[in-house]
Amino acid sequence: MKVLMFGWEFPPYISGGLGTACFGLTRHMSDQGTNILFVLPHIKDEPVEDSFLELVAANKVDISDAKIKKIARGEPLKFFMVNSPLRPYMTDNSYLSKLDAIRSINERISKITHRKITPYSVLDTSGEYGRDLLTEVSRYAYIGGYLGATEDFDIIHAHDWMTFPAGVEAKKASGKKLVIHVHATEFDRSGDNVNQQVYDIERYGMENADRIIAVSHRTKNIIVEHYDQDPEKIIVIHNAVIxxxxxxxxxxxxxxxxxxxxxxxxxxxxxxxxxxxxxxxxxxxxxxxxxxxxxxxxxxxxxxxxxxxxxxxxxxxxxxxxxxxxxxxxxxxxxxxxxxxxxxxxxxxxxxxxxxxxxxxxxxxxxxxxxxxxxxxxxxxxxxxxxxxxxxxxxxxxxxxxxxxxxxxxxxxxxxxxxxxxxxxxxxxxxxx
Amino acid sequence: MVSVCFYFQVHQPFRLRTDYNFFCIGKNHVYEDDKANREIIGKVAEKCYLPANRTMLKLIRKHKGRFRISYSISGVCLEQFEKYAPEVIDSFRELVSTGCVELINETYYHSLAFNFSRQEFREQVQAHKEKIRKLFAVKTTTFRNTELIYSNDVAVEIEKMGYKTILAEGANQILGWHSPNYVYQPAPCYKLNLLLKNYRLSDDLAFRFSDRNWDQWPLSADKYAEWIHKVAGNGEVINLFMDYETFGEHQWADTGIFDFLLHLPEKILAHPDFRFQTPSEVASSYQPVAKLDVPYFISWADVERDLTAWMGNSLQDSALQMAYSLETLVKKSGNANLIHTWRKLLTSDHFYYMCTKWFSDGDVHKYFNPYTSPYDAYVVYVNVLNDIKETLKQLEVLN
The missing domain is CATH 3.40.50.2000 (Glycogen Phosphorylase B;)
Incomplete structure (x- = not known):
């Protein structure tokens, strides 16, 4: 069996539990005979140590405009094209602007002093991804469609909201079934200050999925209550540890x-x-x-x-x-x-x-x-x-x-x-x- | 006669390693970033201290004793010169030997000790006095507190310690309608003379000299001398106080600052009623015109001219409280090394780096600031203090 899997982070490029969970899960799936093509946005240049699965960096996929047009034959996903300085795990924009201020000041000064920016900071977020997240999500979704049309696989598996649109595009392009894996919902991340765009993407993914995996009963309940999904469609598979x-x-x-x-x-x-x-x-x-x-x-x-x-x-x-x-x-x-x-x-x-x-x-x-x-x-x-x-x-x-x-x-x-x-x-x- | 009184501040802190992290506590006692400190001293010596000293020496020789200036060089800066750039010490010695240069006393560690421990303050002032005597064979009679931090209380303490003159910022909030261009006496004092910085004329050089948006740019020695000469008839002394790094570092050589300096004395002296004097000479030439009451602290920092650059936010207050809480125990250890290390941590710059007043003054705070953010400055500093505390436990001073 071959799986086209969309992730957002993977060791060693991780900032949270999602990467760790993807690592543990995919390793044991491949041990049990499953082939996984794992798609990851923005992989950095360093070599990946674990080669039990095939990693594809989304920004390395050779994809010309013509190809994009060809595969994006469905309607464009309008709500992805929103300018928003959002990050996977960030909610507080005041912090972002503070951090930006810190960086820009530091850059100006380092120009004056010809000094390199200090490499260490407790506020360092280099373990995380770029800032214009929704644009990234959208770009990633196009690549998802491209891979859906060109790769050979049996089923699609997408981890958390950032990859849901990519999963859906791949499904549209290939006609294969889609599993979405919910490691966290917007209600966990943001409490009462739910970001409507993120919620919309989550819900869009759930609606288009054939099955939903929730990492706990707690999460299943949230999906049923807040996203109005059929409990029968959701299966709970708890995380484990390596x-x-x-x-x-x-x-x-x-x-x-x-x-x-x-x-x-x-x-x-x-x-x-x-x-x-x-x-x-x-x-x-x-x-x-x-x-x-x-x-x-x-x-x-x-x-x-x-x-x-x-x-x-x-x-x-x-x-x-x-x-x-x-x-x-x-x-x-x-x-x-x-x-x-x-x-x-x-x-x-x-x-x-x-x-x-x-x-x-x-x-x-x-x-x-x-x-x-x-x-x-x-x-x-x-x-x-x-x-x-x-x-x-x-x-x-x-x-x-x-x-x-x-x-x-x-x-x-x-x-x-x-x-x-x-x-x-x-x-x-x-x-x- | 009107006296023009130059005082230049020379200071560099011992900067800490930015990678001094939690795992170092109790194990690693190397706090300072030797490499960064050596590089900064080397760089500033080359761009500022050495060429500026050469220019000053040239001017003193050219004007045959009529060009006179003063410096305050912090103890921690002198130590770094000795360690990394001894030629700077030699160059200052040469200046002092002309007899036209006065050296001013401050706290050895460029600290805020006056605000936290009177005992520590006195010891640091004494230590600096000794250091100046040893290195330059001169006795100091003028005092300036760190960053021109000043109040009635500082004046009283300094008078008690036998000084004749003290320097302070000519801040609007204390001067009111008074002019900074006279000698004053601190309200509670009887002998001490108070010299106040003319911040407009000082900052024209220190901050505005190369500012192309300034309507007076470019500033020529002729124009500046003209402004100085305008004081004739309504003032007796013009106190131009600034960081020495103004010459070549804050204002790079290519701004023309050295050429400006090279021509300024002759332009000023072209007016027969003007002369250069050092602070102690000013104090003995003029009588105080009035008593000046400064019940609260002022400084020369930021737009507020108060203490908020170093204290007042929770990071700074937490760090300061912990630092000074260790005083008794550190001294009780009798370990000269540890005492010196702890004292270097009292240098005001460490708290300056923790300042969160970002947008108005953040740029100045960032000058040679090794940290990415004030939060990093706090975390590193507090880690170091925690290690000092562990060292005290290991020495069995603290249990």
């Missing part, structure tokens, strides 16, 4: 004795970084031998740094910016507790990774991952008192931490990308009859 990728549980030597409580993820409304900070403040009222780390970047980061400064937590709260590679592993291996206080998390893959490092985790009840973890501390994201007391309990009682780690391992035993991949392949088979 176990063999992790290092042994070596503890990195810390330069200090305090325990570390880790927040790792995009610093956006959806992830609840502000609740983490307020809980940290409460924890510090009753214990001092702890340090909190916020690893990641996002539109809320400047405000979060200011809040930590305001609360005068400067000697117990640290920011690392976006971590990758060895730094990411080091961060996990140094940590004593992982907290995911997400406001709305369709799945949330990072707690798995923390558990693989033998770190106890606290997750919010508003996350899809809570559907597959049976022995885990769970709090409502807004309940900072409860979160603070959970953090204190885990840090003060090593036996509790140990129990959490052990039961987490038991949960992990049952979870595997192998099962998820099998479920996806079975879905394909069912669809192809």
């Amino acid at each position: 176990k063999e990728e992790k290092l042994a549980h070596v503890r990195s030597r810390k330069g200090f004795s305090e325990k570390i409580v880790l927040f790792l993820g995009r610093v956006t409304m959806q992830k609840g970084p502000d609740y983490f900070i307020e809980a940290a403040n409460l924890v510090l009222n009753s214990m001092q031998n702890v340090r909190f780390v916020m690893a990641g970047t996002g539109d809320m980061l400047p405000r979060m740094i200011e809040r930590v400064a305001e609360l005068r937590m400067q000697d117990h709260f640290h920011f690392t910016g976006f971590l990758r590679g060895v730094d990411l592993e080091t961060m996990f291996s140094m940590s004593d507790l992982y907290v995911m206080p997400s406001v709305s998390e369709p799945f949330g893959i990072t707690p798995f990774e923390a558990m693989l490092y033998g770190i106890p985790v606290i997750i919010s009840k508003q996350s899809g991952i809570s559907e597959v973890l049976t022995h885990v501390m769970m709090v409502d994201f807004w309940d900072i008192e409860k979160l603070a007391s959970c953090i204190i309990n885990v840090l003060r009682h090593p036996e509790l931490a140990e129990t959490l780690v052990e039961s987490g391992h038991n949960d992990l035993e049952k979870i595997s990308w192998h099962h998820a991949a099998r479920d996806v392949i079975n879905l394909y088979k069912e669809m192809l009859g």
Whole structure:
């Protein structure tokens, strides 16, 4: 079986869980005999290490105007051609303009001083994609149509809203069936401030799909309630974790004795970084031998740094910016507790990774991952008192931490990308009859 | 007679490594970016300090003692000259040896210590005095606080410490209808003389000289001397205070700033009632015309001329609070290295980089700013302070 798959990010070019999930899923699907042509916008020049699937960078596809016209024989997708400085994981435009200001000032100055722009910044978003997102989505959709007309495959699979139009175009060009895979909805990303254009694209994808994969029952419910889709059309396939990728549980030597409580993820409304900070403040009222780390970047980061400064937590709260590679592993291996206080998390893959490092985790009840973890501390994201007391309990009682780690391992035993991949392949088979 | 009084500020901070991250805390005690600091000192020495000093020396010789100027060179800057560009020290020595150059005292670390620790302030002033004495064999009698930060309290402290003259910004909010072109006395003082920067004439050189949108561009020495001469009859001293980097760095050589400088003294001296004097000479030549009450802090920074470039936003206040909270413990360690390292972290530039007043003054704040954003400046700085705190624990000063 050959799948034409559209993604938005893929290791090592990732800024969120979507890339990690695509990686885990496709690897196990190809292990189980599926051929995947994975289409990715804007792949950078570096070589890709994992070659178990065929990667096509959308901006490298040779596609002349004539060809575009030929394949875009249907009506043009009008609502994609909107000028909007939107990014996959960004919602706050004031942050964008701030960042732009920072960059432009920095560029002007570096011209004067002949100095290169400093390569490191906690606000660095280079792990993410270009700014005129809807235009990109639209361009990507044309390429989707082209590939649909020229490539040989049995079924189409599109991951998250940015790729839905490409999936739909490929379906139109080829007449093959389309599966769309919902890793997150606009309601998760933006809460009450839903971007209507993004919502429209999501809904358009769902309407045109033959089947929908949701990463959790939580997400399935949102799709039914907010996007008015038939529950029968939706199948829940939970995410998993790539176990063999992790290092042994070596503890990195810390330069200090305090325990570390880790927040790792995009610093956006959806992830609840502000609740983490307020809980940290409460924890510090009753214990001092702890340090909190916020690893990641996002539109809320400047405000979060200011809040930590305001609360005068400067000697117990640290920011690392976006971590990758060895730094990411080091961060996990140094940590004593992982907290995911997400406001709305369709799945949330990072707690798995923390558990693989033998770190106890606290997750919010508003996350899809809570559907597959049976022995885990769970709090409502807004309940900072409860979160603070959970953090204190885990840090003060090593036996509790140990129990959490052990039961987490038991949960992990049952979870595997192998099962998820099998479920996806079975879905394909069912669809192809 | 009207005196023209030049004072030039010479300062460069020890900039921190922008990659000093969370993982360094407790393990890595190398905070400074030696390479960047060496490069910046080298570059500014070549573009500004050395050619400007040569020009000044030429002028002093040409006018046979009638061209007189003053400098304040921060201790951290002198240290970097010694380390990276000793020829700059030699060149300043040559200037001082002419007898036409006064050296001004400041806090060794170019710090905000006066606002946070009186004890630390006094120690830093003393340290700078010593450094100047050692390097240049002169005794200082004039004081300027970091970035011309000034208030009645600063004046009282400085008078107590035995200084005769202090410099400040001629800010509108303190002068009111007064002219900056006279010697004043700080309201609570009896001996100390106060010299106020004429910010219009100073900034014509420091900021506007090469501005092509300025209606007076291009500025010639003739025209500028004419403006100076207009003060005749309604003032006794014109205080032209500015960063020394104005010559060759803020205003590049190709703007004509050095040619301008080379001709300015003769144009000014062409008027028989005008002369050049250093701050201490001005103070002994004129009587204060009035007492000046400055109950709150002023500075020469930004359009506000207040302290908001270094403190007031949460990042700055958090960083400052942590920095000064370590004073007692750092000193208790008795570890000279650690004390010196901590003090270098008190340099005002670190807090300047955390300023979020972007659009009006952001450009100036970005001058040789190693960081991408004020948030990065804060994160790196606080990481370093956390490492100092860990070091104190390892030395068992803090438990």
